[in-house]
Amino acid sequence: MSTAVRDALEASLARIDDPSSDGRVTFTKVYAERARAEADAADARAKAGVKLSPLDGWVISIKDLFDVAGEVTTAGSVILKSQPPAAADAPTVARLRQAGVVIVGKTNMSEFAFSGIGINPHFGTPGNAADKSRVPGGSSSGAGVSAAEGTVRMGLGSDTGGSIRIPAALNGCVGFKPTYGRIPLEGAFPLSYALDTIGPLAKTVADCAATDAVLAGEQPWTPTPAPLAGLRLAIPRGRLFGQIEPEVEQAFEAAASRLGKAGARITDISIEDLLQELADAMARAPFVAMEAAAIHAEWMEERARDFDPRVLARIRIGAKASAPDYIRLVNKRAELVARMRDRLADIDALILPTTPIRAPKISDLIASDDQFWTANGLMLRNTTVGNIFTFTGISIPCPKVKGLPVGFMMTALAGQDRRLLRMAAAVEQAFTA
Template structure:
């Protein structure tokens, strides 16, 4: 007999209370009574043999940048606390409600989604699910913790430079970043108009695939793993493999060995020239910082003291760029995307560590700007490539790693989302065998 949804919800609520009392601050808002009503409704549907979708009855969380009707969306900031409440649910939230999910609460995040670390000076920092003294990864920090600790079956997140895949990797769950234009972004407070993607963190590739279909407003589909035998996987050796912790290297190499044994065709590929041209193009300011400066222009200076200083510093870098700089960068990005598509024409997916390091200590990064910026740059380095080059991507936990989780990332060209999910399902099965 399946566990009644109300029982699953009460277990989640108890876990949220335990986590809060332990100082994790995983959730910024909990919908206790509404969630109980939704859970009871799901149980009644189940008794009647009615199922709204494959997600019906799932206890889920949503990142605190998605609009919920009647509530102010804070996006992890103190600046937005006084803003007008949302008039309607974000389309993604509305689709999840229609699918019969039980939304238990809103999860904590990096302020304005602008950090891969997950530290938040306004609401507190969720401790990593594997070790509460360590960072959760960002910016979908609470989403990753909520899934990994079991208070949500799925956490709705956003990914601009790795904000789904990083917390998935550091907490030991699965995180799927779809192609940028696949899921509507209305009602989600933006970080970058061009790079933001909306997607799920969950316990399995199958749960990510089921959620993706609902978010994309598509019919449910059967996730059949792709054959591993003959799958063409390429490793982009070079700068994306520098400064890697030995534990991450061992976890990645062990994962590759399993796939090779299963018949996957693994080879090295060089994309160093494209990455260097990208670095040169963004030498003055990163793409995301320029767009963030436009988004925050109305309060960037008037409310400067209310920002997380580290977020403010990154936005100010973007504010120094001019219109000509931005236009040149937009055009260069288009060119690089086309050249990357040609480069990967004979490859099914790129594979690499999601992050070259495991979760650092919260105290160390709060105490030292140098350590924070070094760690932030490293955790974002590999994942950001997927956003800039318009990939879809997924992070899966590496098997048999000791201690802290390590993420294994697969990334494919834009529009190959379902194909990537099928490949990821096969890889996940190989990792568990």
């Protein structure tokens, strides 16, 4: 009998246990024995000609905020260690199991998913897949590293302000954020009730699309690349291109030029007025901080010493906002979303760098609050727009980049997930040609 899945799993386990791979920091929990049983079952199915789904036999990881029956979900924090174990798998985890995947372990993350950097003072910080001295991006840090390094075929992550797309960009893999509400959020520890989404990080657009279909409970499909000729892509120049590293700018412009030569219609578009109104509306506190303050109210003060101080600082900003502040922001957001839909009615997708900077050094950001906050703001700036405006989005590695990876982000209106994945498949094809 073929042992292809078991062999892939053993290679994954060996990599996790290799001291040079940083695997025991990338993973917070490893399910070696259960994963071996799952792998053997997948090999047996393959011998019998049975395939549960296109994901059958994939070795995958799941972020440490997803419930697994019988164990405590820590969400990157020591505060939750005393909570009761989960009664059932999160629906997303259950759907993946039903699809025949082999879950090798849970991956590290920013505490409570509240950072775009990926540093965790409790469980350590996974080194970037391209350079272990650099940050992995957050909050799905271990998911990005495990997928980019090939330890797993897919890492399950969550994205509230960019937490799938940022680690995908920094580590050099593909990360897909679905439209809010397509994937069930139950059993995933929340950061923001209104902004959280769940999605995959993988090496290819096709693997992200296959995973997304399982997570959404939809029929399997393989995205046929949309024709690039005539595709309407718009670049939102302005503040989203401020403070950009020259290497990022060069990689993005070269990638956009490649698409233009392939027939895509690339234009500039201004959304500066909408972004300014959003900034004004969130001057009191960011949307995510307000909701996080409600989620963490029970232990925000009594367990203050057990928090990552930088995470607690952001939550406390949200706690200073009042109920009228929150209600006004909810209403303003709805108005801005409607106006953005009108603004983007004649384009297929926005394109821009996923992050304006590449991965900084871990040691620099641990040592300096100023450097940390600057980097965190820049990491989250471009991606957060997609969450606030309910876009679906994807980050693909820019082609032919020397040194640290650079992410190319495509984002489209809510509900256009499969259309975006077809466009992304075409872009990926153009980038690798």
